[in-house]
Amino acid sequence: MSRTESELQAGLDDDFKKVAESLRAIFVGAATRFHGRATHTYGAGARGEARICVPIGFPQNDFFVPGKTFPVILRHSSPGGQEDDRTRDGSAASIKFYETTADPTQLGFHDIMMNTGRALFVRTARAFHTMVTTPNPERIEKLLKPGILIDSILSEGYRNGGSFTDFYYHSQICYEFTDLSGTMHYLRYRLINGDRGPERGHYPQSWKPNGITWYPKLDDDFRAHDFKRQDFLQRVTHGGLNYLLQVQLRPSDDPEAVNCTGIWDQQRFPWLDVAELHLNQVLTADELDVLELDANRTHPCVALPLATTGLWSGLQADNHASLGHARALVYWAARKARADAPKPHVN
Numbered sequence: 001m002s003r004t005e006s007e008l009q010a011g012l013d014d015d016f017k018k019v020a021e022s023l024r025a026i027f028v029g030a031a032t033r034f035h036g037r038a039t040h041t042y043g044a045g046a047r048g049e050a051r052i053c054v055p056i057g058f059p060q061n062d063f064f065v066p067g068k069t070f071p072v073i074l075r076h077s078s079p080g081g082q083e084d085d086r087t088r089d090g091s092a093a094s095i096k097f098y099e100t101t102a103d104p105t106q107l108g109f110h111d112i113m114m115n116t117g118r119a120l121f122v123r124t125a126r127a128f129h130t131m132v133t134t135p136n137p138e139r140i141e142k143l144l145k146p147g148i149l150i151d152s153i154l155s156e157g158y159r160n161g162g163s164f165t166d167f168y169y170h171s172q173i174c175y176e177f178t179d180l181s182g183t184m185h186y187l188r189y190r191l192i193n194g195d196r197g198p199e200r201g202h203y204p205q206s207w208k209p210n211g212i213t214w215y216p217k218l219d220d221d222f223r224a225h226d227f228k229r230q231d232f233l234q235r236v237t238h239g240g241l242n243y244l245l246q247v248q249l250r251p252s253d254d255p256e257a258v259n260c261t262g263i264w265d266q267q268r269f270p271w272l273d274v275a276e277l278h279l280n281q282v283l284t285a286d287e288l289d290v291l292e293l294d295a296n297r298t299h300p301c302v303a304l305p306l307a308t309t310g311l312w313s314g315l316q317a318d319n320h321a322s323l324g325h326a327r328a329l330v331y332w333a334a335r336k337a338r339a340d341a342p343k344p345h346v347n
Helices: 005-009 014-034 125-132 136-144 151-157 227-237 285-290 322-340
Strands: 043-052 069-077 092-097 110-115 175-178 184-193 241-251 272-282
Touching: 005 322, 014 125, 014 322, 043 092, 043 227, 043 241, 043 285, 069 227, 069 272, 110 184, 125 136, 125 322, 227 241, 227 272
Parallel strands: none
Antiparallel strands: 043 069, 043 272, 069 092, 092 110, 175 184, 184 241, 241 272
C-alpha cells in the first residue's frame, strides 16, 4: 500500500534525513527553475485501458485479477531535463492506473515509473546524492573509480534513435507484493511493446559514458527536436498502441532482491505477463500539466520497501531500500514546487 507519512518518517536516522533534505532542495530547485518536472521534464502522454492477464498459478490478490480492466494513462519521456529528443540519453515510461476514468486531475490508485536499462547504476540514496552533486569533469575520479556509479549499467540504459515503442522499460527498484494468503514476494516491473518484438536501440557494448548521464545530440542528427514524442502521438492517433506489462517475482527471504543494481536471473525469476495495455487517445498539453506520478502511490497489495525495516545494518542512506524510500520523501516536494511555479509549465 502507499506508505503513510508516519511510516516514511518513523525510525529515520539523522544521516538519512540530511541526505533526503539535500535531495529535496535539489529537486525543488530544479522544478522551480524549469517550471516543470525536476527529472523526465519533457514528455508525451496518452490514455487507454489495461486488461489484467496473469497466468494460471499467479499469487491471488485484489489487483492482478484475470479479466479485470482499468483505465490507464501512460507517459513517455527522456530521464533528463533536455527538450531535444535527439539528446543522447535513456528513455522512460510511467503508467497510472484508475478505478473508473483516466482523468489526469485525479490521483488514481497505482503508479509505476520505469526507465530503459535492466538495473539502476547507483546502489543507494547516498550514492544518488553524490552523483547529482558531482559535476561531469570530476565524475571519473569521484564516482567511477570508487564504484559509486557503475558505468556498465549506466551505458546499458542509453538508447539510440528510433521510437519510444522500440524500447523495454524496467522499474529497476523492487516492491513488496503481498498476496491474499499473506505471503510477501519482491516484485519488479517491465513494459514492452505488445508485439513482443526484440528491444532495439542499444548502444554498442564497447561504448562507455564515463559517468555522464546524457550527451548533446550528434552534429549530423537533423531529425526534429521532438521526433520521439511526435512519433508516439501519431501512433496513438492512427490505430492506437499496444504494450505488455510484465513482472518478476522473487522470494521475500532474499534481501539481495532489493539491490537495484542487480539483474534478476530470468531462468529463476521469469517475466510474467500481468496486463495488456491499449492506448487510443493522446493527452493535451493541459492534461499533461496536471498529471502527477508518485513511486509511493500503490495498490494495497504493493508497497515500497523501507530503509528502516531492520533487514539491513548500517546507516540507512547506504541501504539498497533507501532509493525508493528517498523518492517517497523527496518527490512530493518537487511536484508541489512545479505546481506553484508560474505558468506556462514545461511538459
